[in-house]
Amino acid sequence: MADEQEEQRWIVFGDLLGRIGIVVFFGLGIFGKIRTIFSAIANWxxxxIEQKQLWMFSQLVVLLFLLTMVSITIFRLRPVKAAQGIEPRITALAGTYLLGVLALVPEAAKLPPVFxxxxxxxxxVGFGLSIYVVRWLGRSFSIMAEAxxxxxxxxxxIVRHPLYLTEEIGVIAVVLLNFSPLSVLVLAIQWALQLRRMHNEEKVLGAAFPEYAAYAAATPRVIPRLFKSARA
Structure with a gap:
């Protein structure tokens, strides 16, 4: 009983730190994105930039995504179970914040305008679909491996981890805009971390919800099935 109470205290403490970290990180992103948008409007x-209207629309979509992440984080549910140990936490933080590193990688090759x-x-597409997925996830949203x-x-x-799939579309876009061998390497590391995060989350969800095993057996991890089996 004492061990369970201690675990719950750590879960609550970790959840509080997680909320603060997410709000600060994405809040800085909101501030930077608003400055970019207003600066572009003032100096239109x-x-x-090629296709300025399309670019501006993309900036507004990213801003809406950041605002959605902050608002959902503030009002999300308290976790009922969390992954144990330091590795799941480091993996979750690194997989999330490497996106910020990608945006800072200097461009090494000027790609054709079509890129x-x-x-x-x-x-x-990536951040627009991510908004849709996060709205479905709602107050269950988490960066750490929590249930x-x-x-x-x-x-x-359709898939067990749609948010990772849609976010990665946006990450690929960042790589194309900051294309270099280093950005491709960071992308590979980031995706490896995301795969590990999926594994950690599945362990927590399986421990918290007995029905998760049947759901996982019937639903692909990240690549949607184009065709269902005849017995489905």
Whole structure:
């Protein structure tokens, strides 16, 4: 009983720190994105970007994604179970914050303008779909490997980790906009960390919700099935 109470205290403490960290990180992103948008509006004629209207739309979509992450984090449910040990926490933090590192990687090769357009479209698609997924996940959202409520409907009926899939579309867009061998290496490391995060989350969800095993057996991890089996 004492061990369970101690575990719950650590879960509550970790959840509080997690909320603060997420709000600060994404809050800084919101501040930076708002500055970028208003600066572009104020100097619209001098903005040296192809397809300026499309680019501006992509910036607004990213801003809406950041705002959604902050608002959901503030009002999310308290976790009922969390991963034990330091590795799941380090993996979750590194997998999340490497996206910020990608944006700082200096561009080594100037890609043709068409790649900039493709990256802008991928930004809109990736972060737009991420907003949709986060809205379905709702107050169960977490960066750490924690269990709050089992969500199996909407995009979660297609794959077990739709948010990782949609976010990675946006990450690929960042790599194209900051293309270099270093950015590709960071992308590979980031995806390896994301795969490990999926594993850690599945262990926690399986321990917290007995019905998770049946859901996991029937739902692919991250790549949607194009065709269901005849017995499905």
């Amino acid at each position: 004629q001098d903005v040296a 900039t357009v493709v990256a802008t479209v991928l930004t809109i 709050r409520r089992l969500v199996t409907q909407g995009p979660y009926a």
